[in-house]
Amino acid sequence: MGSKLLLDKVHIENIRSYDVYRREGGYRSVEKAIRSMNPVAVMEEVKKSGLRGRGGAGFPTGMKWSFLAKPEGVPRYLVCNADESEPGTFKDRYLMEFIPHLLIEGLIVSSYAIGSNRTYIYIRGEFKWIIDILEQAITEAKNNGWLGKNILGSGFDCEIYVHSGAGAYICGEETALLESLEGKRGNPRIKPPFPAVRGLWDCPTVVNNVETIAAVVPIINDGGDNYAKIGTGKSTGTKLISSCGNIKKPGVYEIEMSISVEEFIYSDEYCGGIANGRRLKACIPGGSSVPILPANLLLKTAKGDSRMMTYESLADGGFQSGSMMGSGGFIVLDEDQCVVRHTYTLARFYRHESCGQCSPCREGTGWMEKILLNIENGKGKMSDIDLLWDIQRKIEGNTICPLGDAAAWPVAAAIRHFRDEFEWHITNPDDAQRRNYGLANYAEPLKVVAV
Amino acid sequence: MxxxxxxxxxxxxxxxxxxxxxxxxxxxxxxxxxxxxxxxxxxxxxxxxxxxxxxxxxxxxxxxxxxxxxxxxxxxxxxxxxxxxxxxxxxxxxxxxxxxxxxxxxxxxxxAAVVEFLLINHPLDCPICDQAGECHLQDLGYDHGKEGTRYEFRRRTFEKEDIGPYIQLHMTRCILCYRCTYVADQLTDRRVHGILDRGDQAEISTYISKAIDNDFSGNMIDVCPVGALTDRTFRFKNRVWFTRPIDAHRDCDKCCGKVTLWNRGDEVLRVTVRKDPWGEVQSYDGKPGWICNTCRFDKKHINDWVIEGPTRINRHSVISQGHYLGFKKPQETISEVMGGRHPKLMMDIHSISDVNIVDISQLPGPATSNTFEKDLNGVNIGMGTNTGEKD
The missing domain is CATH 3.10.20.740 (Ubiquitin-like (UB roll))
Structure with a gap:
C-alpha cells in the first residue's frame, strides 16, 4: 500500500465541508506558510520537492514559478487550469468534487508564493455542479478568514474566483485559457512571450493544473525533502491516475511513482486486471493525446526492462517504443477493441476541437479523420496509410499550440505499432466490418537486441 | 562615439x-x-x-x-x-x-505541406475568381505547391454572403488569415466582424449577417490575400490584368486620398489602396494609407481624380503583361538560318520603334514626347529626365 498524500482523507464523511476538513488538519499548510515562511522559502520548498506539472507536459513547477517576471507595480496572477477535457482523464474532477478545500488550500499557499492577489480557477463548463462545490468551498474559506484581506494578519490579500469555460477543449491550453478568461475567443496565443512574462491581461501569470496546486499542500506540510523521497528519480511524489477502459476496477488511483505498469494494471489494489477474462492488447498511458502502446511495449521497454509508472520510464525509448506520462489518463484496450476505430474516434475528437487558427491543424485534422473513416468503413487503400503518416508528420511541430502534436501523435503511434491491423482492414474490408483483428502478436514478448 | x-x-x-x-x-x-x-x-x-x-x-x-x-x-x-x-x-x-x-x-x-493544407479545401475556382492575378495563394501555390492533390473528399463549401452593399464574402475561398478581423478591430469604430465556430468549420462572419457599414470597411478587401472578400462594385467587371493601374489622388477629408485606379480606357473599374512590394498598403510618413469607402466605392469617374502616373507593377505579376517593361531585343537568328549570309532588311523594326527603349512604368510621371528623345548617336536621353511636370 503506497502512501497517499492527496486522497488520503477523501473517504471521510463530509470532508467536502469546511468544518470536517479543518478538523482533519486542513489549512495547516496555509498557517505554516504564511506564519513562518516567506514567499521565497515556499518557492524553494516546492523546488526541493521536485514536483512536476501534472497537466501533461511535466515541467518542474518550482522552476516555472521562478521564471515569473516580477516588474514593479504590475500585478501577478495565478490561474488554476481546471479545464480537464482530455478524453480518459478525470482526476481533477474527482479531486475538486470530493475534496475541494484541498485545491483552495493549495491555491492560497501558491498565491502567497507567487504573490498573486487575485487567483482564478478556470473550470470547464460541463463541470457545472463542481463550480457550485468550489464556490461553496471558497465562501467557507473566506468566512473563516483564509481568504480576503490581510490573511492571518500577514498583510497578504488573496481572492479566488471561479470562471467557467464554455465547452472548448482548446481552452485547456494555457494561452487559450488566458484568452478565454479575458473574455475573448479561446485561440492559443503565439509564444513567446510566455505567460510567465505576459499572461493574463499582459501581466506575469502562472498557469498550473489542479493536481499540481493540490500537491503543494503536502509539500508545505511535510517539507519538500520528504516529498522528494517518494517516487523514483525525477518523478517525485504521488500521481493521480484515472484509469478506464477494459479493466475490472476503473477509477482514480493515487500511486507512488515507483510501481510498475504491470502491477498497476493487474494488482487488486489498483485496476484489478483486464475485465471479462480478456487479454491486454494496448494501452494509452497518459490521456488520449499520448502515443498508444501495444501490450508488449507497455509492460517492458525496448531494452527489456520492466516499465514503471514514472515520467522517465513511460517515455523510455522516445516515440519509437515509448509514450508519455501525460495527464494520467490511463486507457486500457483489451483484445476485442479495434485500434483503427479507436484512432478514428480520437481523430474525430481532435478535428472537432481544433480551434481553426493555424492551417496545418485546421485542415490536417479533418483530412486525417476522413481517411481514417474510410479505412474503418472498408473503403481504404494501401496508400492511405502512408498518406496518413505523411499528414501527421506535417502537422506535428508546425502548429501554434500543442493541439497539433496531440492530434498527430495518436495517429502516428497507431500506424507505427499497429500497421498490420490497418493493412488487414484494407485488404479484408468485409471481414473488418464483421469482426475485429484481435490480439494478433501485440502481446508477444519482444526480441531484445543483444548489444 | x-x-x-x-x-x-x-x-x-x-x-x-x-x-x-x-x-x-x-x-x-x-x-x-x-x-x-x-x-x-x-x-x-x-x-x-x-x-x-x-x-x-x-x-x-x-x-x-x-x-x-x-x-x-x-x-x-x-x-x-x-x-x-x-x-x-x-x-x-x-x-x-x-x-x-x-x-x-x-x-x-x-x-509545401502548409500550401497543400491550405489548398485541400480551397475551391481552386481561379478562372472565375476576381482575385486571380493578384492572389497571394496563387503565387504561393505556384512557388511551393504540388501539381496534383492527394485529397479525395468533398471540399468544404459555404454560402456566399453579402456583407453590406459593397463587400461580398465568399467563405469557401477563405484561408482564415484573420486579417479582415484585425481591420474591423483596428480601423473601424464598431466591430461587427469576427470568427464563428471553430476548427475546419470556422468561418468569418458578421454577427447574423449584419451589414458592415462604416467608412473604412472597404480596406478588408485589400488586406484579403485571397478572393474571399471582393468588391461588389467590381465583381466580374474585368480581369485585373486587362485593366491598367494608375496612381491617383484626391483631397479627402477622411483618408489620405492616395489610391490606385484600375482603368479600362477612361472608365474607372475599381479603386484600391496603393500597395508596397509585399502586397501590403503603402505607408505615408509612417502611417498606412488606408482609404475610405467614399474614395473606394463612390468616386468612379476619372474626373474625380488627379492622375499621377502609371503604377509600378512587379515584372513577375501577370498584371504587368501588356505593359512595356523589361523589353529584350530578340536574338537575330536569320543569318544563322541563311548560312551566315546577312540579308539586307527593308527595315529593322527595333531601331525604328523608339517606344520600346523606355521602361514606361519606371517613369515618375506620365510619358511625353520628351521621354523618347534621342541624342545624335541614337542613345535615349529622355529617360528619367521627365519629372512629371509639364513644360
Missing amino acids: AEEIKKEAPANFKPDSYRVTIDNITIEVPPGTTILNAARQIGGDVTPPAMCYYSKLQGSGGKCRTCLVEVAAGSNADPRPMPKLVASCRTNVMDGMVVKNITSEKVLEAR
Whole structure:
C-alpha cells in the first residue's frame, strides 16, 4: 500500500465541508506558510520537492514559478487550469468534487508564493455542479478568514474566483485559457512571450493544473525533502491516475511513482486486471493525446526492462517504443477493441476541437479523420496509410499550440505499432466490418537486441 | 562615439543593432525586428512568404505557417538551434542569430505541406475568381505547391454572403488569415466582424449577417490575400490584368486620398489602396494609407481624380503583361538560318520603334514626347529626365 498524500482523507464523511476538513488538519499548510515562511522559502520548498506539472507536459513547477517576471507595480496572477477535457482523464474532477478545500488550500499557499492577489480557477463548463462545490468551498474559506484581506494578519490579500469555460477543449491550453478568461475567443496565443512574462491581461501569470496546486499542500506540510523521497528519480511524489477502459476496477488511483505498469494494471489494489477474462492488447498511458502502446511495449521497454509508472520510464525509448506520462489518463484496450476505430474516434475528437487558427491543424485534422473513416468503413487503400503518416508528420511541430502534436501523435503511434491491423482492414474490408483483428502478436514478448 | 559608449557599457549592454544571418546573407537590423522583416530588408527569394502577417495590422501573423523558418543558431549568447521551425513573422531576431529559409530542406518541406493544407479545401475556382492575378495563394501555390492533390473528399463549401452593399464574402475561398478581423478591430469604430465556430468549420462572419457599414470597411478587401472578400462594385467587371493601374489622388477629408485606379480606357473599374512590394498598403510618413469607402466605392469617374502616373507593377505579376517593361531585343537568328549570309532588311523594326527603349512604368510621371528623345548617336536621353511636370 503506497502512501497517499492527496486522497488520503477523501473517504471521510463530509470532508467536502469546511468544518470536517479543518478538523482533519486542513489549512495547516496555509498557517505554516504564511506564519513562518516567506514567499521565497515556499518557492524553494516546492523546488526541493521536485514536483512536476501534472497537466501533461511535466515541467518542474518550482522552476516555472521562478521564471515569473516580477516588474514593479504590475500585478501577478495565478490561474488554476481546471479545464480537464482530455478524453480518459478525470482526476481533477474527482479531486475538486470530493475534496475541494484541498485545491483552495493549495491555491492560497501558491498565491502567497507567487504573490498573486487575485487567483482564478478556470473550470470547464460541463463541470457545472463542481463550480457550485468550489464556490461553496471558497465562501467557507473566506468566512473563516483564509481568504480576503490581510490573511492571518500577514498583510497578504488573496481572492479566488471561479470562471467557467464554455465547452472548448482548446481552452485547456494555457494561452487559450488566458484568452478565454479575458473574455475573448479561446485561440492559443503565439509564444513567446510566455505567460510567465505576459499572461493574463499582459501581466506575469502562472498557469498550473489542479493536481499540481493540490500537491503543494503536502509539500508545505511535510517539507519538500520528504516529498522528494517518494517516487523514483525525477518523478517525485504521488500521481493521480484515472484509469478506464477494459479493466475490472476503473477509477482514480493515487500511486507512488515507483510501481510498475504491470502491477498497476493487474494488482487488486489498483485496476484489478483486464475485465471479462480478456487479454491486454494496448494501452494509452497518459490521456488520449499520448502515443498508444501495444501490450508488449507497455509492460517492458525496448531494452527489456520492466516499465514503471514514472515520467522517465513511460517515455523510455522516445516515440519509437515509448509514450508519455501525460495527464494520467490511463486507457486500457483489451483484445476485442479495434485500434483503427479507436484512432478514428480520437481523430474525430481532435478535428472537432481544433480551434481553426493555424492551417496545418485546421485542415490536417479533418483530412486525417476522413481517411481514417474510410479505412474503418472498408473503403481504404494501401496508400492511405502512408498518406496518413505523411499528414501527421506535417502537422506535428508546425502548429501554434500543442493541439497539433496531440492530434498527430495518436495517429502516428497507431500506424507505427499497429500497421498490420490497418493493412488487414484494407485488404479484408468485409471481414473488418464483421469482426475485429484481435490480439494478433501485440502481446508477444519482444526480441531484445543483444548489444 | 560608439566606442565610448561600449567602454562605459554595463554588463547588460544592448547594442543598437543586431547582426542576423539569413540564408548566408548577413544584415544588421534594430532590436525588435522580426525575422520576416529582416528578410524583407534583404528581399528576393530569401523573404519567406506571408499569408496572414500584415505589418500594418497589430497582432496579425503566426497563423498560416507559410513563413516557417529554421533557426540554426539562436543568438551569440545562446547559439543552440531552436528545436522546431518558428513562424518568422512573430519571432524577433537576436544578435548573432542564424536563420535558414530556402537553404533548409525542412523549411521547404513544411512550406509545401502548409500550401497543400491550405489548398485541400480551397475551391481552386481561379478562372472565375476576381482575385486571380493578384492572389497571394496563387503565387504561393505556384512557388511551393504540388501539381496534383492527394485529397479525395468533398471540399468544404459555404454560402456566399453579402456583407453590406459593397463587400461580398465568399467563405469557401477563405484561408482564415484573420486579417479582415484585425481591420474591423483596428480601423473601424464598431466591430461587427469576427470568427464563428471553430476548427475546419470556422468561418468569418458578421454577427447574423449584419451589414458592415462604416467608412473604412472597404480596406478588408485589400488586406484579403485571397478572393474571399471582393468588391461588389467590381465583381466580374474585368480581369485585373486587362485593366491598367494608375496612381491617383484626391483631397479627402477622411483618408489620405492616395489610391490606385484600375482603368479600362477612361472608365474607372475599381479603386484600391496603393500597395508596397509585399502586397501590403503603402505607408505615408509612417502611417498606412488606408482609404475610405467614399474614395473606394463612390468616386468612379476619372474626373474625380488627379492622375499621377502609371503604377509600378512587379515584372513577375501577370498584371504587368501588356505593359512595356523589361523589353529584350530578340536574338537575330536569320543569318544563322541563311548560312551566315546577312540579308539586307527593308527595315529593322527595333531601331525604328523608339517606344520600346523606355521602361514606361519606371517613369515618375506620365510619358511625353520628351521621354523618347534621342541624342545624335541614337542613345535615349529622355529617360528619367521627365519629372512629371509639364513644360
